[in-house]
Amino acid sequence: MSQIEPYLDDLSFRRAHVRLIFSAGLGVFLDGYDSAMMAVAIIFLGTTWHLSPASLGLIGASTLLGAMAGGAVGGRCADLYGRKWLYLIDIATFFLAALLSAFSWNVTSVFLFRFLVGVGIGIDYPLSATFLAEFSPRKQRGSLMTWSFGLFFYIGAIAAMLVGYLLSQSGPDAWRLLFASGAVPALALLIIRRALPESPRWLLRKQRPEEAIAALRTFQPDCPLSAPAAREAFDARDSKPGNAAWPQLFSRQYLRRTALITLPWFLLDVVDYGYSLYIPTLLLAFGMKTFGGAILLSTLLKCIGTIGFVLVARSIDRIGRIRAQSLGFLGLAAGMAALSLLATSASSAIVPIALCMLFVKLCNAFPDITTWILPVELFPTDLRASAHGLATSFSRIGAAGSVFLFPILQRAWGISRVLLVIAAAQVLASLLTLLSAYEPAGRSLEDIAPGSALLGAHAGSAARPLAIPPVSEEP
Secondary structure (H helix, E strand, C coil): CCCHHHHHHHCCCCHHHHHHHHHHHHHHHHHHHHHHHHHHHHHHHHHHHCCCHHHHHHHHHHHHHHHHHHHHHHHHHHHHHCCHHHHHHHHHHHHHHHHHHCCCCCHHHHHHHHHHHHHHHHHHHHHHHHHHHHHCCHHHHHHHHHHHHHHHHHHHHHHHHHHHHHHHHHCCCHHHHHHHHCHHHHHHHHHHHCCCCCCHHHHHHCCCHHHHHHHHHHHCCCCCCCHHHHHHHHHHCCCCCCCCCHHHHHCCCCHHHHHHHHHHHHHHHHHHHHHHHHHHHHHHHHCCCCHHHHHHHHHHHHHHHHHHHHHHHHHHHHHCHHHHHHHHHHHHHHHHHHHHHHHHCCCCCHHHHHHHHHHHHHHHHHHHHHHHHHHHHCCCHHHHHHHHHHHHHHHHHHHHHHHHHHHHHHHHHCHHHHHHHHHHHHHHHHHHHHHCCCCCCCCCCCCCCCCCCCCCCCCCCCCCCCCCCCCCCCC
16 A cells, blocks of 8 residues: 555545535436426326326436446546546536437437436546545545435435425426526536546556546645655555456456445335435325425425535544444335335325335435445445445446336336335345445455455444454455
């Protein structure tokens, strides 16, 4: 390990970290904004164009399918060619596609332009997570990533619901204004990100220590490290350039970790998208009288739901990722089962329904954060973005499938059965998390390597060891 990684690991929280949180967080803001905006837009589209449930599901899934493609390609390109340049390309793609979406003329054109929006989002996910993790102090990494991801995603979603409510009064073509509105924050983000440096950890893996020091000084001007000393320390460790192949994620060495970052996130996105996208529709089905009222209640639930991310930020580095994720999934299962029972009873009492939905929101915060953090913590620098890109892509398969199938299954099975199936998926996700329990909280990214004793190993953490024996990862 060179001087640079320990410096970043033990660096106290600085103003530069705030700038980085905003740069990464605003990318997540766009995803939250776009996801919530679609919940409103598809209702206008369905009414204006008289679309079938299958067509609505296809449009709803288009962005998620684009994110699946963008995550896989973007993550790998970031590991091979660097983080910074892609960090601008992905937002430029989102900006252009959001504007084009507003001029769609049929289902095919909507699907195509929304797919391109998804490509931009999919590329940004592994980049934002990787960028933030590689600059964060190890003891605060979970907390900083929570604020960046959770808080900004929900702010974006809340902003979209409020904009949707205001624009819902503008007539049947309100969906065009909704689609175009996403270009405004994207343009602001392009300007902010221009000043960011390349990741010093990535530059070191490419045997460029002098450039790593320069990038570090751009981030932290008072950095005491010198380029000659960095070169000397780098040469002394006799390292080779980092060019790990993407298929290594499925090798015996990494397979358990790959399962941990992909399967639970896949099952989580059944709730995050298949359920969350249709909350206004569900509220109407549960007995809400007006579309505007359903939007306002959805917005209120999202606002209160941000408390969940505050709880995560305050506890994630203390209790660890695995406990937070497994318990969050169990809470989601309980909330979905309760909603299923309310649907079975044909109750139209909005208070218990809203309380159950709020409970789901609060529990969702825990796995929502951990599934975003774990991919960048469990893999080395030359596979880090690739791993997150793979996890993002795989999760979007679950998201797109649930978004497409939700309105179809709701009509065929009824709300109660669909919610019960979602609850069962969350129980399975909790079990998968525990079976693959590698705990990276509080450790340096360079120390979390195959063969390390990761179970319950919290450097600087007060979490108790998990009662699961360590598993050797030696090939």
